[in-house]
Amino acid sequence: MAGARTTRFRLTDRGVVLVVGGGILALAGVGLHLPDVVGVGVAPLVAVAAAALWMRLVGVDRGRTALTTTRRVLPNPVVRGQVTEARLAVRPAHLTSAATAQLARTRVAENVSTQLSHRPPRGTQRTGADEIVVTYQLHPSARGRWLLGPASATVEDPFGLVRTVQPFGSTTTVTVWPSTYPLPVRAARSLAVASDAASGSRAASPDDAVLREYVAGDDPRRIHWASAARRGRIMVRSDEGAGLPPVTVLFDRGLLPSRDSGRAWDHARPGERGEWAVECAASIAVSLVEAGHAGRIVGTAAEGAVAAVPHVPGGRGEGRSGILEQAVDLTGLRDGTEADRAVAATAAALRVDRHADELTFAVLRPQSGAAQHALAHLGGEGDHAAVVVVDRSAPPAQHRAAQDTVAALRAAGWRALAVVEGSGLEATWLNLVEEAAWS
Numbered sequence: 222m223a224g225a226r227t228t229r230f231r232l233t234d235r236g237v238v239l240v241v242g243g244g245i246l247a248l249a250g251v252g253l254h255l256p257d258v259v260g261v262g263v264a265p266l267v268a269v270a271a272a273a274l275w276m277r278l279v280g281v282d283r284g285r286t287a288l289t290t291t292r293r294v295l296p297n298p299v300v301r302g303q304v305t306e307a308r309l310a311v312r313p314a315h316l317t318s319a320a321t322a323q324l325a326r327t328r329v330a331e332n333v334s335t336q337l338s339h340r341p342p343r344g345t346q347r348t349g350a351d352e353i354v355v356t357y358q359l360h361p362s363a364r365g366r367w368l369l370g371p372a373s374a375t376v377e378d379p380f381g382l383v384r385t386v387q388p389f390g391s392t393t394t395v396t397v398w399p400s401t402y403p404l405p406v407r408a409a410r411s412l413a414v415a416s417d418a419a420s421g422s423r424a425a426s427p428d429d430a431v432l433r434e435y436v437a438g439d440d441p442r443r444i445h446w447a448s449a450a451r452r453g454r455i456m457v458r459s460d461e462g463a464g465l466p467p468v469t470v471l472f473d474r475g476l477l478p479s480r481d482s483g484r485a486w487d488h489a490r491p492g493e494r495g496e497w498a499v500e501c502a503a504s505i506a507v508s509l510v511e512a513g514h515a516g517r518i519v520g521t522a523a524e525g526a527v528a529a530v531p532h533v534p535g536g537r538g539e540g541r542s543g544i545l546e547q548a549v550d551l552t553g554l555r556d557g558t559e560a561d562r563a564v565a566a567t568a569a570a571l572r573v574d575r576h577a578d579e580l581t582f583a584v585l586r587p588q589s590g591a592a593q594h595a596l597a598h599l600g601g602e603g604d605h606a607a608v609v610v611v612d613r614s615a616p617p618a619q620h621r622a623a624q625d626t627v628a629a630l631r632a633a634g635w636r637a638l639a640v641v642e643g644s645g646l647e648a649t650w651l652n653l654v655e656e657a658a659w660s
Contacts, residue, residue, distance in 0.1 A: 228280070229386045230273060236382035239265035272382040281374045282389035286323040287314040290372050290390030294359070298396035298545070304358055305395070307331070307342075309372060311353040321351060328375040329353050332388065336363040337395055361397040364499065364549055369393045398545040399500045402646040404508035466604075467532050467576050468516040470506040471567065471583040472499070475521070475560025476610055477553035495553070497642045498610045502584040503548040504646050510540035514580070518547040519571070521554075521563035527570040564592035568599045583607040587622035588629075597633035605630075606653055607637040 232240060246262030249255075281288050291310045299305040311329050313320035333342055337359045344357025361367070370392040377384045448456040477495035502518055510516040515532040533543030554560045564585070575581065581599070585607055588596060599605065607630050611623045623639040630637040640649050 231384050233381050233384050236269050240269055269382050272378040276378050276383050276385045281376055281387050285315055285317055286320045289314045292393045294395055298398050299361055300398050301361055301364055301400045304360055306358055309355040326377055329355055330373045332370055334367040336367045337361050364397050364399045366394050366396050369395050399503045399548050401504040401507050404504055404650045465513045466578040466580050468509045468514045468580045470502050470518045472502045472518055472520045473564055473585040474554050476586050479553045479556050498584050499551055501646055505582050506544045507541050510535050510544055511537050520551045521567040523563050523566050526567045527574040561592045565595040568595035572599055581605045585609050587626045593629055600633035600635045605635045607635050609639045610642050612642050
């Protein structure tokens with residue numbers, strides 16, 4: 222497992238021969254009362270013991286023969302399912318003859334979390350006079366932040382009697398974002414248009430190019446030179462997303478495995494319960510942000526969930542990475558009771574924190590009680606849409622609960638639909654937009 226720091230000792234073939242041969246001679250000498258034979262038999266045993274003690278005292282990461290590691294992972298962060306390349310370089314900390322000799326006797330391997338590669342990675346190793354470089358590929362299979370390293374060094378003593386496997390060097394955290402599906406941008410924009418039409422207002426189109434006079438601090442790349450030449454003063458283009466309302470995607474963490482379920486989150490897989498819901502929320506948020514909306518993903522929590530999550534700017538720049546960073550750390554709650562309290566508390570906080578024209582999307586499990594009541598109060602303010610997710614293997618009662626939740630949300634002003642986990646994300650999105658436009 223990555224991060225282990227246990228040193229393992231093993232005799233080489235030469236060490237085994239010396240131990241076995243020495244032991245036989247020593248026993249024969251004792252049986253025959255021949256002290257000289259006993260001494261000859263004990264000598265190789267002492268040599269092997271001294272070699273083992275030496276290897277314990279002189280680690281590969283200590284002293285004048287210490288080795289250091291440098292690791293590079295590109296790309297990092299990486300999207301789940303995307304291949305990323307890792308490069309591990311091992312060098313002596315001090316360029317001395319002893320350190321170079323230590324490097325020559327060292328075989329290097331990498332410790333990789335199972336979430337980054339189901340099998341030991343196969344790569345290429347290049348050995349130079351003062352450097353060992355190992356290059357290999359990772360195939361991340363689970364959302365999260367996973368450790369890569371420390372490296373393992375297999376080293377023999379100068380006489381080849383004892384072999385040790387010693388972890389050494391630093392670790393690197395590889396961030397694995399959830400995979401997202403590119404949802405239609407026109408559909409994303411239609412929600413804002415539908416909201417404006419319902420209120421009788423007309424916001425600026427995301428395609429409008431609004432010009433204004435340059436002020437100190439504006440990005441020179443946004444200068445509109447044709448207009449500047451025509452008007453005789455410097456003009457800049459305002460943000461293309463100006464006038465689009467901000468977006469909050471509310472994610473019900475009760476969709477993820479609870480901490481008391483015996484299923485640790487660090488063993489999540491693409492098919493793990495709730496991972497489809499995370500990818501659904503991330504896909505909606507990324508699509509809206511890339512359409513020009515400022516956006517965020519807010520995971521339900523008992524307190525502080527809303528105010529602690531900022532909106533990332535709209536556009537195709539840093540917005541996408543900001544959304545995926547918010548999605549990567551979503552985890553389950555302790556149990557269903559805590560999940561219900563978290564939905565109610567987050568919905569109440571969102572009423573206070575949200576902008577007047579903010580669009581709210583929610584990815585929820587079937588709701589009841591106080592949680593449903595809090596969401597109903599939220600639905601009367603602004604434009605809201607919800608996806609109620611039901612597990613594919615859920616009993617009929619849960620499917621009925623999902624339909625009841627959809628009916629209650631619609632009665633409170635939400636645009637909502639129930640979906641089975643694992644459904645096509647684009648079809649889910651288009652059905653949600655159609656519901657938003659015509660309900």
